[in-house]
Amino acid sequence: MIGRLLTAVLALSLLAVPPAAGADHVPVVPLVPGKVMTVPGWRMQSSAVATQGGAEVSGARFGDRSWYAVPARSTVMAGLVVNRKYPDLNYSTTLRDAVNPVDFAVPWWYRHEFAAAPVPGRHTFLRLTGGVIARGELWVNGTMIAGTDRVAGAYPRYEFDVTALLKHGRNAIAIKAMPADPFRDLTVSFLDWSPPAPDNNMGVWRDVRVATTGPVSVSDARVLTALDLPGLRSATLTVKAELRNNTEHPVTTVLTGSASNRPLYHIVSLAPRHTQTVTFPAITVHEPKLWWPAQFGDQPLHRLDLTAWTSHGLSDRAESSFGIRDVRSELNSTGARQFYVNGKPFGVRGGGWASDLYLRAQPDRLAAELRHARDLGLNTLRLEGKQEDHELFELADRLGIMLLPGWECCTKWEKYSGWTDEDYRVAGESTSAEAKRMVNHPSVLGFLIGSDNAATARVEQAYLDALRGADFPAPIIPSAAAKTTPVLGKSGMKMDGPYWWIPPNYWYQDKLGGAAGFASEVGSGPAIPELDTLSRYLSPQEIDDLWRDPDKPQYHLAKKEVFAKLTVFSAALTQRYGAPKDLRDFLRKAQLANYEANRAQFEAYGRDFADPVNPATGVIYWMVNNAWPTLYWHLWSYDLASAGSFFGAKKALRPxxxxxxxxxxxxxxxxxxxxxxxxxxxxxxxxxxxxxxxxxxxxxxxxxxxxxxxxxxxxxxxxxxxxxxxxxxxxxxxxxxxxxxxxxxxxxxxxxxxxxxxxxxxxxxxxxxxxxxxLPPAQVSKSVTYQRDGLDVVLRNDSSTVALSVRADLRTAPGGAQVLPVSWSDNYVTLWPGESVTLHASYQGARRPHVEISGFNV
Missing domain, CATH: 2.60.40.10 (Immunoglobulins)
Structure with missing residues (x-):
């Protein structure tokens, strides 16, 4: 048997499958073992319009030409936006006024056709890498393969063997997504982060894939790393994977591959329809290349490759990257959560992450936002119930940004008293799916099974079983608040606010959100952008109201009453800086206020990180970015522009x-x-x-x-x-x-x-x-040198008075549009008479942008 296996390995040649007859205008899926096709896009329509049943909708050549063409990962709202169904939903109150929520009270259909030529002995699977929001029906070629009793929740992943349903030629997949309610379903919501998505994010929001294997499938390949602490001279790698026999007969397979260029080899016998966890003998790596957070070092990544062979040849393969690192946490003498990376105390200086309001896949925007986070000096992002997709984790691995994922507060996720048996199942499957997706990512710092509340004993155990069953390698934390659970005990975190304006000296108090312990979400609330940004999202009247009528609710503030007005912020601005004389005066004072408040928060926690009595072990700024344009809770605005909030934090986070x-x-x-x-x-x-x-x-x-x-x-x-x-x-x-x-x-x-x-x-x-x-007016001169990677601008104060908070801005031409995004080495700088400073800007798009200079008294 083994000889035949090895002969098949050497003799294997992969056969390309030609397009099937009648397969015009649809993608061809090569049903070759180890090959996976991601559904590249869908046709989408409301069931109020497409009234046919699933058997008809999922039939080949069903007439869907009038439906909306939408991307591979697309909630219903995301699909309608890409089809220009609405005017600019970011502007003024358009999101409230232009969208009829009745449209989302009925199910919506998704449909995709592909061509294939089934081959005997090969198995084809339909894979959902995330759930259907809020729940769904799955149909293939007129047959329902799963209903809403099985496909429920945003996060579980599913795999269905559709081999027997495939036809030579044209095939069709249809998914019926049901209406969502964050207080009824375990889904994704935005609470007071922004207005809710009108569809409550219903739809297909992660990839759907068609995968082909031979008799044996390989899944969940992972590398568990253990470091020799504290010396870091060696590491032990343990490679594991799941092997599944897809047939009704016993199968012997040879599993080969490598981890960090170390060879792997294992022979496994599988009973019919049996799944087995394979663990390779441990590998010792001397002088390993360790993965570090950016503040500590480099981010080398290693490769894991596995291939399963049977007597029929190649059966399946799996590959992944991983990092060699160790993450731990403990409660210190004051009861605060302290993290360690590779044995070194790690002071968390992070921000709360917001996904796109419509959960759109936007790789370029995502990369720009993570570059902003790295540029700021943030070392951690907290993901509260919005774990994003694989791109965020891959970027974080490469950039050295730690991630602290977990479940969200205040919706069905924490309404434990109303959970049904189905909810326990879906919550466990959700946690298992996310843990398996994260296990190889060195950027993962831990997992928060609760946010504002503590899980009940049954919920906690369901989460722990799922995480440990997936070999999740990072600390598991009971809550982001100061809560205690039966198994994990105390969280070691606090969630005492503030979320709205407070003065800089607040952060130096050993009270509430002040610099002591681990604050999982705190910030000073309003973050007023510059005029360019305001003009993109607010009407002239709304902009005028910012300084003339701060007691008036703003749609681009939160719906929650305490966050709906600028009353507190405006009163403090008037008392501390003087009453605004006009819009320009309001904005220049607002930038100073945002700068000093955000700088103080990070500086206070940085100063007291190693305090011998009451150390400040971590802080998560609430929040780092926005799901939709708002006037609060961000370090950069929705258009990726950076203002006083950004540069105050950046100053504090310098290494x-x-x-x-x-x-x-x-x-x-x-x-x-x-x-x-x-x-x-x-x-x-x-x-x-x-x-x-x-x-x-x-x-x-x-x-x-x-x-x-x-x-x-x-x-x-x-x-x-x-x-x-x-x-x-x-x-x-x-x-x-x-x-x-x-x-x-x-x-x-x-x-x-x-x-x-x-x-x-x-x-x-x-x-x-x-x-x-x-302050008297100051005169600041500039000289600009253009380079391949950006430009340098030298600012010099040529006056006899201080030039306060001088800002450099890039535009396409004098008086032209802003160039965004831009990474500045520093900005909002202050110069005394005769002083000069050189700022470097990195940007994309504009070839030789114009540098515009302004300032508090410039």
Whole structure:
């Protein structure tokens, strides 16, 4: 038998299948073992229009030419948008006014035809890589192969043997997607993140594939890695896979392949219709090339390739990439969750991720957003019930961004008391499917089985069984809130807010969302874009209302009442910076407010990461991006433009960084790398607004690895009102490594913590920053050098006054459209008289864009 197998391996030649007769205008599926075809697109129609039954709709040559042509992964709304059914749904209240939700109260049909030539002895499967939202019927060539009792929920994956149903020539697949309700179904929703998708994301949102194998199928190939800690001199790789006998007869198979170029070989005998987990002998790798988060090192990826052979030749194959790394977590002495990557303490500095509102597959946009995250210096993205598809995980692997997925709050996912036996099944299948999809991705930091609440004992056990059954290799955490479950115990996390505006010194308090422990979702709420962005999404009246009538609800704020108005933000802006005189004044002050608030959040958590008494082990900014254009909860706006929110956070997240503390006036040197950096000098200078030096101190320091420490203090100045502090970090050669500018007040913001709510803490007194609006106009010159990878712009302050928050922007021509997206080395910079700074911009599209300069007083 073995000899015949090896002979077949050597003699195998793959046969191309020619198009079947009558297969014009439809793709041909080569039914060759190991080959998988992703359905490239669908025809889609409402069942109110296509009233025929499934047997007729899934018949070959059914007339669907009048249906909507939609992409491979397409919810109903996504399909209608791509067919230009509606005007711009991002603008003003169009999403509310132009879409009739009645259209989605009935099922919708998806249909696809392909040509094939079935071959005896080969097995063809219909695979759903994710569920049908909210549930579905699957039909092939007039036969229903699964109904809504089986295909339910957004995340389970399914595989059906359709070999007996395939015909020589034209074949048809039809899927009937049922209406969705996030409080009735285990699906995907957006809560208060944005307006809901009118269709509640019903439809086919992940790939559907047609796969062919021989007698034996290979699935879920995975590599489990174990490191020699703390030395990191060797790693043990354990390769596992599932083998399934698709026949009614015993089969012997040879499973061969390699993992990280180490050969694999195993002979397996399978009983009829039996599935077996195959575990190869462990592989020891000496001096392994380890995968690290970007802040710690490089991201080498290795290959896993497996092929199953039988006496009939090649039967199936599986391949994947993986990284060699170790992720662990524990509760520290204060009960906070602390993560470790390859044995090194890992301070999570992350953001909450939002998928597209219609769950569209947009690889180019996804790549641009993850580049923004890497450019910012974020090291983690939290995925709350929106796990995206394989592209996000692959990008995160390559970019060194950790991912913290888990289930969402507040919908059916956490309404445990109303769960049925079907819900337990679907939840377990969903978790198993996601775990199997993530198991080889080194970017996965853990899995949150709950968000705002703790799972019941039965729910927790269902999740644990699914995760452990898939060999999920990262920590499993009971909740993103401070909850406790029967098996996993305490979460080690907190979810105390805020979600709306608070002053910078809030983050330095050891209360609620302040810098202590692990905060799983916190942020300062409103994030006001610049005028270009506002004009893309808001009407002139809505833009005017931002500063003239902040008590008026805005559709591009949240539907939830506490987040529907800019009242709190506007009142603080007026008290701290002075009442806006016009739109331009409002926007320039809003950028300063967003910059300082977001910078403070990340700096506070960075400073206290290694605090010996109450360390701040992690923080997730709420949120990093938007599902749809909004005026809150983002670090970059929906059009990928970056404003004050972005650059305040980017400043705080620099890998070698000097920063000011709002609580004790200390100057802190932070280093997020794994190597100490000696020979540095920190200088802190305080200035009156007229340019007079109030204090000037410096210190020679070493930036210790993966920690932060206080190195100086800034004396309280003998002035009244507003003043400025400049922090400079220089290396041994006198080169500037980092600069950081603060606008401060001799009077502090005062927080009323006893009156805190779940969403914010009131402020009873405000810092006085009104002096900034009296700064004289500054003159800043620029010189631009174009390069292959972007451009450099040198900014120089040619005036006798400080130039505050100077912004560089790229346009197609003077006064032309913005060039987006752009990655800036820095922006919203402040220059004293005679100072200059060089900014680098990387961009796509425009050949030699125009550089436009503006600023708070420029």
């Amino acid at each position: 070698l960084h000097v920063q000011y503390s709002y609580d004790d006036r200390s100057v802190v040197l932070a280093n997020t790398g794994l190597a100490a950096v000696p020979g540095l000098t920190v200088r802190a200078t305080a200035f009156a607004l007229d340019g007079r030096v109030i204090s000037d101190k410096s210190a020679a320091v070493t930036a210790d690895a993966n920690t932060a420490r206080r190195v100086l203090d800034v004396p309280k100045p003998d002035v009244s009102g507003t003043y400025l502090v400049r922090l400079l970090l220089q290396d041994a050669a006198g080169r500037e490594v980092d600069r950081n500018i603060y606008w401060l007040s001799t009077s502090d913001d005062v927080l009323d913590f006893p009156k805190s709510t779940w969403w914010y803490t009131p402020t009873t007194a405000h810092a006085d920053l009104t002096g900034l609006q009296n």
